[in-house]
């Protein structure tokens with residue numbers, strides 16, 4: 001029976017376990033989205049993950065709307081990410097870069113750029129900005145003529161990721177950001193080749209993934225989706241039809257793995273009564289399937305044992321427990337995460353969570 005402690009092949013990479021680190025935005029870069037030394041420390045502390053998926057990382061100024069998040073569109077970004085990936089590799093780890101265009105979630109106060117999306121829509125709620133929380137503004141629909149330029153931005157970021165030493169890239173197609181805004185009919189009102197039927201709404205996803213695979217290799221290309229329920233106001237009238245179709249398309253492109261964030265009705269990072277689409281996607285997608293949201297050791301082991309998943313990503317548990325695989329292996333208690341420091345700057349609540357393996361024996365038993 002497969003367990004979380006078994007190795008798994010992802011493309012040409014062998015991951016020593018199936019306890020992976022979920023992408024986590026932490027806001028420890030500079031205002032120009034340049035990675036810092038602190039980020040190298042943070043990620044290398046977590047190198048015992050089977051695979052680290054980086055925080056969402058902007059592909060362009062247009063797509064970046066999170067204060068102090070990382071970017072991957074300039075040489076300076078590449079040079080500083082290289083420090084991070086080298087320290088992860090030196091510590092024995094592996095790391096994919098999550099490629100991010102936020103679409104309508106970008107706030108113009110960050111870089112003076114009006115947000116773009118599939119259609120002229122406005123996200124509900126308020127954006128994190130350098131001047132506190134501010135209401136979102138209406139997005140400008142991307143002109144069909146701009147799509148090649150947009151795909152070019154993804155390609156540039158993917159090439160930069162490999163030059164910076166990442167082992168691969170994960171397209172962020174989840175959580176109500178740009179690709180998700182094109183996928184779902186609640187935010188995609190287009191009448192051209194990128195809107196309307198499912199075949200058209202999955203077109204941008206397919207074209208971007210094909211371009212990434214052509215650039216870095218399909219064995220180094222992964223995707224994250226969040227099929228069930230609403231994400232930041234982005235929703236679909238028929239998730240059970242849309243997402244298996246998207247997964248089947250990704251299957252035929254031969255990507256390295258597909259990760260799904262699917263909270264349940266009692267979810268603690270988003271919740272929904274809508275059933276997970278993962279069982280349908282499992283049939284449509286033959287490659288490694290990675291599940292996420294509110295997993296612990298027991299649920300993770302059960303998902304692998306029943307064949308529902310091939311690996312699990314842990315978000316908040318990895319955030320607060322740099323040595324999570326060690327703690328799971330020894331059934332040790334976990335540090336709780338401190339929400340106040342999720343996105344705060346500085347070392348506190350970032351690189352300060354204690355490791356059980358460095359604590360005196362009596363503290364861990």
Ligand SMILES: Cc1cc2nc3c(=O)[nH]c(=O)nc-3n(C[C@H](O)[C@H](O)[C@H](O)COP(=O)(O)O)c2cc1C
Nearest residue numbers: 022023024025055056261269293294314315316342
């Ligand atoms: C602080 C924080 C930052 C996050 N940033 C990202 C992100 O950059 N990209 C992404 O796809 N999901 C992001 N998420 C969602 C997580 O990857 C994950 O789906 C969520 O935490 C649920 O998993 P968990 O129950 O294991 O924590 C973030 C979640 C948290 C708590």
